[in-house]
Each structure stands twice: as C-alpha cells, then as structure tokens.
Amino acid sequence: MSVDKATLDAKTVAKIAHLARIKVPEEDQAGLAQELNKILDWVEQLNEVDTDGVAPMTSVAAQTLRRRDDVVSDGGYPDKVVKNATDAAEHFFSVPKVVE
C-alpha cells in the first residue's frame, strides 16, 4: 500500500511464521509466500478508496465499554481450570523449562 509494495519472500514468511509461533518447514515457505502475495495483491484495491478524515471503525457496537464494580465475581475452582491441560500438576500448568 502506501509503504513499499509488499512482496513477501520466503524469508519474510519465515519471520511472520515465527511471530505467529507456527513452524513452517523451509520447503513450504516459497509456496506460502506466493499464496499470501496473491491475497495481498488483491487487497491492494482498497487504496482506491478515499479515506481522508475517516475515523477507523473498531467496533460496530455504538456503546462504550460497560463498567462494573471491581469485585471477584467468579473463580474458586482450580480443578476445573486445569482439567483440560495435557500436563498439569497440583493446579499448575507445566511447561518445558524456560530458565536455566
């Protein structure tokens, strides 16, 4: 768009995939770049629309977020919370070691 016309290469795909935390095998990267470029080329047509002075629409709900009292309204059932975890011990979620 107004930035340099985006053409994704395999390297950029690898970078986005890493940002999205999805492993994309190297042999898939070039093909995926092509697919994504097609979609990005197609959305380029939005540049034809004059949006000067238009406020971005972030929600269709014509309301501001409701407020409520800052009180505990839910909870107290750790068994339920960890029930679906592959690896849960004593109401904790376990993950591979992060700090050496």
Add this chain to the structure above:
Amino acid sequence: MTNLTHLSMAEALEGLRSKQFTATELTEAYVKAVEAARPLNAFITETPEIALRQAKAADERYAAGKALPLDGMPLGIKDLFCTEGVLTTAASHILDGFHPPYESTVTSNLFRDGAVMLGKLNLDEFAMGSANITSHYGPVLNPWTGKDPANAPRKLVPGGSSGGSAASVSGRFAIAATGTDTGGSIRQPASFVGIVGLKPTYGRCSRWGIVAFASSLDQAGPMTRTVKDAALMLQSMAGFDPKDSTSVDMPVPDFAAALTGDIRGLRVGIPREYRVDGMPAEVERVWQQGIEWLKAAGAVPVEISLPHTKYALPTYYIVAPAECSSNLARYDGVRFGLRVEGKDLKDMYENTRAAGFGKEVRRRILIGTYVLSAGYYDAYYLKAQKVRARIAEDFTKAYEQCDVILTPTAPSTAFAIGEKQDDPIAMYLNDVFTVPASLAGLPGISVPAGLANDGLPLGLQLLGRPFDEETLLRVAGVLEQAAGPQPLPPYVG
C-alpha cells in the same frame, strides 16, 4: 402417525402441547435420523444420551403443564459453542480432547427454554471457510445433489462455515440448529441447502462461550426450516449478557409477533452494486422474482446504491485475519487441547501450532500477523478499518431511502467438493453478498426461494436496520409465503 422429523419446530411444539406424541418419541425419531445420516458427516459428536435425558425432562414438564418455550425441540449445536462436559472442537485438531468446564450463554439459554441437544455439528475449522471443506473431521455433504447426473457421483458442499448445521436441518435430522456468522457462515449455507438462516444484529446474541474467530464480526443465530421457527429460536438465543462486553442491553421483542404478513408501503432497497459481473442468470432471475413477490404484497421497491460494496471482501480479508491471529494466539498447547513437545517452550508452541492448525487457518493467521506487524499496520489494518467505516456509512445512507434491503444470498448454487479449492480468493467470493452487512453489524436473513435450473436451492437475502430483526422476519415471512412449499432434498427422498 405423521413423519415426526418432517415437522417444523412450530408444528412439533403444537403436537407436543396437544399430546399427539411425546418429546421422547420425537427425540428418538431424531436420534435414529442422526445415525442414518452418518454418511453426510454432519456431526462431529452425537449425544443421544443427553438428548433422551433432556427429552424425558421435557415430557415431565408437559405432563405437569409447565412446558417451556422450546420444550423437547431436538437441536443440533454447531461445534463452535462450548458445551459443558461435551467435546468441543471448532473442527480443529488443536482442540483435541477439549471438554469445556462451562456452557456458552446461547446454549444455556436454549436449554433453559427446554431445547434438546442431539450433538455437535461439523463446520469449517474455526468457522473459516465457505464450503465446510476445511474441517479436521472431513467435509460435510449436502443433502442436495441437483439435476445434473454428473452431480450424483460428485458430492456437493453444504456451504460454510455452518455446513453441518445446514445439512442437518435440510436433511431432516435436526429440527433446527445453531449457527454462527462472521462473514456469511449462516446465510450462505442456508441458501445452499434451502433453509432459513438468520444472522442477528451484532450484539443481539451473546458471544460468551463461542470459540472466537473475529470478535468484531462473530454473531450466533438460528438455522431453521421456516421463518416462524427462526423467530422462535432467536427468542431464546437472544438477550443481554454481562459476560460479553459487546452484548447489547436492550429488550428482546416478541419476534414471532412480528410475522403479520403486512408489508404494505414498506420500501425495499435494491442495491445496484449487487449486480456483479459474471453472476449466473439464474441468480438474477430469482432476485427479480423476489422483487415481484414483495411488490405483489404491497411493498415498494427502491433502487439504492451501496457504492463501497466491491471493497467489502478485501476489507474483510484484512480485518477478519487480523482478529483471528490475535484470538487464536491462545492455542499454545499449555492449558487445553493438543500439545506437541519441542526442545524448549518456544519450540513446543511452534510444533503444537504447526500440527494443530489446518492450511486455511494457518494462511489466515499468517496474513493477520503480517497486516498487524510493525510497518504494515497503518497500510493494511488501519486502512481496512477506515474502508469498513465507509461501508457502514453506505448502509446508514441507504436506510434513509428504504426500510429493508433485498439481494441474492450467494452468487451461485452449491458446488462440488474439490471445486474452488486451489484458489483462496475464488472461495472468498462466495461471501460477496453477505460480507458487507457483517462488516456493518447489520441483521440479515436468507430465505429459500425455490430451485435454480440445476435443481439446487437458491436463497434470497434480506438485510435490516440495526436491531430491527422484526421487520426482517416480517418481510421474510412474506417471501416464504410467496415462494410456497419448498421441495425436500433427494437425501430425504
């Protein structure tokens, strides 16, 4: 006895109230129909024990004279709604084994009103698709095959993403079903299988407990055999929910009462931009027919313009992937669902998500991540949000001239599994008529309008003003009346 699975919800409720049959008999008939329909692959999980238990409770209430509004109605639930203790997959590998410890608000509301759950219905993975071919559990087949003899061995798609919902209601193995609609996922499949599909105004039904795809667009709605049934089911689904920050706190009107049949003097907008290049003559013919039907009932067609229509799809394919990339960040293999180990935490995330997401979901997450990334946010995401404002403004202006808008629901009838699969954009074009109203948050309904030349159903879409589902239902009722009784799909015979 009448064929219980051929009754509409309104007829079945009447039959139960007048004790012509019991809720258990009705549910048993549906449980059998669900088993017989397995070749269509519409259900991911069948829950006959739950259904029969709920039916028994319904029978007790009928006997005690305390029947609830939807008491004993055997529904299919799209597997995007979390159901307490019952496997909920969103048709994705990444939610393997997920048994929610809570119930979505919409399904809670339906059960509060006596509904029975037959099981969880197949869909496109995370509701991303227009043909129900992206499900981890395999494609759903359309109960319709069409006149073309070449179609018989070919299998047609039921549309998507609510493909299992559409197939089950059309194929007479669920009396009605819940759907969700982000860009057309209720209305387009309803058109492809010849049923009614209603997407309410954004904010009308709570999103709480529905697996999120694009939060500023997602909305639940009923998929039914008649307009009256849609009104009855929406009545139970709708309502304010403090657990959904965009749920709207306003009274829920009596939707069924809106079906007066009187549309005299109502102005029906016909948007000229919806005559798209290459639209089949059949779609144009059915649209014209719809205009004539409404005119005959005393409505006044008005030509209107929605100038930014052609930009709706590209806008949608920035906004929806952006929101999906954010929503789907929660699937990391730690708290629920699939986990694929790795050499460290980051590696585990990347392996889990690589194995867990299908191709279309991966594509959308990557697009979304890209358009939100540093340096591109303004050019893509912000620009799309501004164009979205233009599209919404088109509708606001149009509703100064008309009360409701009539369009085709989809640019074609159902196509075969395997078609449009190589080119994502060709698939996205299915939603060309449904996406604009989604972006504007407006209510829309698809009503069956008979069969096209190829022997397949085609729907007409009505779009309304925000929170004016009543006018939508009233006009839909008139279309339904004019279209007359709809033929049954060949699957039903």
